[in-house]
Amino acid sequence: MAYAKRTKKWFWRWRNNPLRRREDVAEAWIILALWAVVAVGGTAVGLVTAHATDETLAQLRADRRSTHAVLLTDTPKHMSVAQSAEDKASATVRWRTLDGSARTGRTLVDTGLKAGTRVVVWQDGHGTLVAAPPSAGEAAVEAGALGMAAGLALTGAVLGMGAVVRWRLDRQRIDSWGQEWDLVGPRWGHRTG
Numbered sequence: 001m002a003y004a005k006r007t008k009k010w011f012w013r014w015r016n017n018p019l020r021r022r023e024d025v026a027e028a029w030i031i032l033a034l035w036a037v038v039a040v041g042g043t044a045v046g047l048v049t050a051h052a053t054d055e056t057l058a059q060l061r062a063d064r065r066s067t068h069a070v071l072l073t074d075t076p077k078h079m080s081v082a083q084s085a086e087d088k089a090s091a092t093v094r095w096r097t098l099d100g101s102a103r104t105g106r107t108l109v110d111t112g113l114k115a116g117t118r119v120v121v122w123q124d125g126h127g128t129l130v131a132a133p134p135s136a137g138e139a140a141v142e143a144g145a146l147g148m149a150a151g152l153a154l155t156g157a158v159l160g161m162g163a164v165v166r167w168r169l170d171r172q173r174i175d176s177w178g179q180e181w182d183l184v185g186p187r188w189g190h191r192t193g
Helices: 022-063 136-188
Strands: 065-071 088-096 102-110 118-123
Touching (some): 022 136, 088 118
Antiparallel strands (some): 088 102
């Protein structure tokens, strides 16, 4: 058996062809526009999101200050078999704010510490205990991940809209074929064989 070599026809929707329909040309331009929006828009949205996230996290690092606090209660020892570096327990601590006033509050500290131990806590500009800000490296990773997610979200939305438009064009083509068959079919009659 001889195999016919299949060749790919590039840009066939733009070529002059008597079988080319109006919907084919519209679909070609829509696909081109979609890929342009995905390439340019997805990149732009990703970069803007990453930059905004990086600025927000840098501002967070600038606004938060570390300070020493005194542990007022003992923290229990962790009883699990696998001890990790992230074992924390809630405990009451006393610290001084930036204006020098003493405050008491609860925060997460390492397990197994005794009352009177000095621990490092983080506070905002109002002296309220807050979580430690992400480091510059962690912020860069988070900004990159959020930027990529934003770009992928835009890509998904654009491709979803494109799929709906292509579905509508396919419905129009099928309806056109049905109308043409209604015109041509009766002329052929019921001749078989």
